[in-house]
Amino acid sequence: MVKSTCSYCGVGCGVLVDKDRNGQLTLQGDPDHPGSKGLLCSKGMNLHYTVMDQSDRLLYPQMRYNRSMPLERVSWDDALDRAAAVFTSIIAKYGPDSVGFYASGQCLTEEYYLINKLTKGFLGTNNLDTNSRLCMSSAVVGYKQTLGEDSVPCSYEDIDLADTLLVAGANPAWCHPIIFRRVEARKAAFPDFKLIVVDPRRTQTAVMADLHLQIKPGTDVTLYHAIARGLIDRGLIDQAFIDNHTDGFDAFNEKVHERSLKEAASICGIPLEDLKWAIEYIGRSKGFMSMWTMGLNQSVIGVNKNVSLINLSLITGQIGKPGTGPLSLTGQPNAMGGRETGGMANLLSAHRDLANPAHRQEIATFWGVDSVPDKPGLTATDMFAALRDGRMKAIWIVCTNPMVSLPDSRIVEEALQNARFVVVQDISNRSDTVAYADLVLPAAGWGEKIGTMTNSERRVSYLNKFAEPPGEAKPDAEIIWTFAQKMGFGDAFAYTHPAQVYDEHVRLTKGTNIDITGLSHERLRTGGTIQWPVPTAESTGTKRLFTDHQFYTPNRRAQIKTVSDANHSEPTTPDFPLILTTGRIRDQWHTMTKTGKVAKLNTHIPKPFLDIHPKDASERGIEDGDPVVIKGHRGEVRVNAKLTKDIRRGVVFLPMHWGKLFNKDFARANNVTSSLYDPISKEPDLKFSAVQVARVSAP
Numbered sequence: 001m002v003k004s005t006c007s008y009c010g011v012g013c014g015v016l017v018d019k020d021r022n023g024q025l026t027l028q029g030d031p032d033h034p035g036s037k038g039l040l041c042s043k044g045m046n047l048h049y050t051v052m053d054q055s056d057r058l059l060y061p062q063m064r065y066n067r068s069m070p071l072e073r074v075s076w077d078d079a080l081d082r083a084a085a086v087f088t089s090i091i092a093k094y095g096p097d098s099v100g101f102y103a104s105g106q107c108l109t110e111e112y113y114l115i116n117k118l119t120k121g122f123l124g125t126n127n128l129d130t131n132s133r134l135c136m137s138s139a140v141v142g143y144k145q146t147l148g149e150d151s152v153p154c155s156y157e158d159i160d161l162a163d164t165l166l167v168a169g170a171n172p173a174w175c176h177p178i179i180f181r182r183v184e185a186r187k188a189a190f191p192d193f194k195l196i197v198v199d200p201r202r203t204q205t206a207v208m209a210d211l212h213l214q215i216k217p218g219t220d221v222t223l224y225h226a227i228a229r230g231l232i233d234r235g236l237i238d239q240a241f242i243d244n245h246t247d248g249f250d251a252f253n254e255k256v257h258e259r260s261l262k263e264a265a266s267i268c269g270i271p272l273e274d275l276k277w278a279i280e281y282i283g284r285s286k287g288f289m290s291m292w293t294m295g296l297n298q299s300v301i302g303v304n305k306n307v308s309l310i311n312l313s314l315i316t317g318q319i320g321k322p323g324t325g326p327l328s329l330t331g332q333p334n335a336m337g338g339r340e341t342g343g344m345a346n347l348l349s350a351h352r353d354l355a356n357p358a359h360r361q362e363i364a365t366f367w368g369v370d371s372v373p374d375k376p377g378l379t380a381t382d383m384f385a386a387l388r389d390g391r392m393k394a395i396w397i398v399c400t401n402p403m404v405s406l407p408d409s410r411i412v413e414e415a416l417q418n419a420r421f422v423v424v425q426d427i428s429n430r431s432d433t434v435a436y437a438d439l440v441l442p443a444a445g446w447g448e449k450i451g452t453m454t455n456s457e458r459r460v461s462y463l464n465k466f467a468e469p470p471g472e473a474k475p476d477a478e479i480i481w482t483f484a485q486k487m488g489f490g491d492a493f494a495y496t497h498p499a500q501v502y503d504e505h506v507r508l509t510k511g512t513n514i515d516i517t518g519l520s521h522e523r524l525r526t527g528g529t530i531q532w533p534v535p536t537a538e539s540t541g542t543k544r545l546f547t548d549h550q551f552y553t554p555n556r557r558a559q560i561k562t563v564s565d566a567n568h569s570e571p572t573t574p575d576f577p578l579i580l581t582t583g584r585i586r587d588q589w590h591t592m593t594k595t596g597k598v599a600k601l602n603t604h605i606p607k608p609f610l611d612i613h614p615k616d617a618s619e620r621g622i623e624d625g626d627p628v629v630i631k632g633h634r635g636e637v638r639v640n641a642k643l644t645k646d647i648r649r650g651v652v653f654l655p656m657h658w659g660k661l662f663n664k665d666f667a668r669a670n671n672v673t674s675s676l677y678d679p680i681s682k683e684p685d686l687k688f689s690a691v692q693v694a695r696v697s698a699p
């Protein structure tokens, strides 16, 4: 049996993989894993099929010299020599900011570290961003602005101890199922436990709720302000905690009293009584916890939504003790590892600050370079806009499928068409993005390489290798360090094993708030998973942060920030009267490049669909199952309508998984999504696009 970690969502469940004499794999949950305790969801249980079915795998490097030619097989040497020559020549002619890397929350920590070091230390640009920008960058800023650093304060175990759990903009019953098992267990074991769900959709999670606040999209901040006002007015706050450990309460108090509860309930589109119940449940609870993901983060006001929700934990003093705390869930298995290594355009290793000259110099000295650029790099959507208008010339895409996952697909397509040089490093040809590559590099997949990941509760795990990569595919870390050597940076990239890369990352965390000096591949492999910080070899990890109520701000006090509740999404109009929100279904993950090839998973919901309220449908002459066209300012999508009262009137829902390769009718949700983004976190507004919906007439 080989121990590993599920490579889908950020829950990070432990798996045990076995291989018989014929090479057939079997897989089960790891009962010793503290986070998942032997449980796996439908996606995790079928993970080994993605390794066994190699029909879609990229087997050898492929290259073309111009776009009118087909891709042709080349050697690794030729492939990486060409990549190095093109990057060198573009940088010499147009400067380092003309190139960039776009990576993924599926990358292992070692891979993130290498790409970060190569880009910021040696290529001379901060143009490294990842698809985690689409997932949790608003939460990163929310934590920084309130707690002083991007640090998830609590553990999954706190769910087992909470009295009231507020789940906002998340559907863990489908998208983080093994966390939701804990919620169900807590509900069954503790009859007074209250589950509050905030979501415009009546999801499987909302079905289980004691209170479902089915708010209008974009009104989250108004809701949390109203809850705060209710808590303050009823004396249900922790004044001693506020006085001793926070700043900013007076201004916040004034702000939340700008609206009456009645006005707030009306803006949010929920009954006033329900708002009052939420205040009671939270205020009377001894252990209040919140949990959220894309519904809050993927917003033009994602940071304000995060801050206003975290404020509820601060004014009630419900942080740093068992059964409490704000728990942001990550959508991807190693989004947290990316945050630790500084693997994004505006971050530096170990939560150092790119804007801080001393922090930049520390990193530069460690890497043996003169400096790290001070100019923040281009973030995900900006990077593709820069390729489209010619400011960037080359992009290296690692383990992600932006043609399907980024908003406003038209911009992404034009960007890839306009780029001088596109490298796609991936495991599979099931990605729509491969078709735009000048150079395709075959990567090893899950179970075919060694490395580490960190899940949503700061738990670091070691991923063992149990299969050889097919054909000539190589581990991503090896591809990056070989490319760096070909670029002439051999001394700094003379690695022969990912453990050496991990050791370097570990050394950079020394003395920081995420100190993992006590970790190594060997300790993780033999000792199992552990939650950071782990500052010494003797440390057994850290279940909860801020138990002493000393926060990571300069004065050690948490900041209760006052934010506006105005939404800045694109407005609905008579021509585009409906709000489109996008999301996930139970048995698919991201753009289906892995889950889409598992027959069992495709049976749950085999085709894309549009959720629409029966009244909105009847106004348009649409019946259940009818083909419909969803038109926005940027494009259109065609799917069949699913009439359901589970969605608010005025709101429609499309799953985000399907791309062109999977659906000839072109059901790519991002054809119509807005590319507006939060001005601070740069996370796109994927939960709010103005659209119209019409029945497709028979030809």
Ligand code: SF4
Residues within 6 Å of the ligand: 006, 007, 008, 009, 010, 011, 012, 013, 036, 039, 040, 041, 042, 043, 044, 045, 175, 176, 177, 178, 179
């Ligand atoms: Fe994998 Fe997430 Fe399911 Fe756990 S909950 S088995 S990590 S997909």
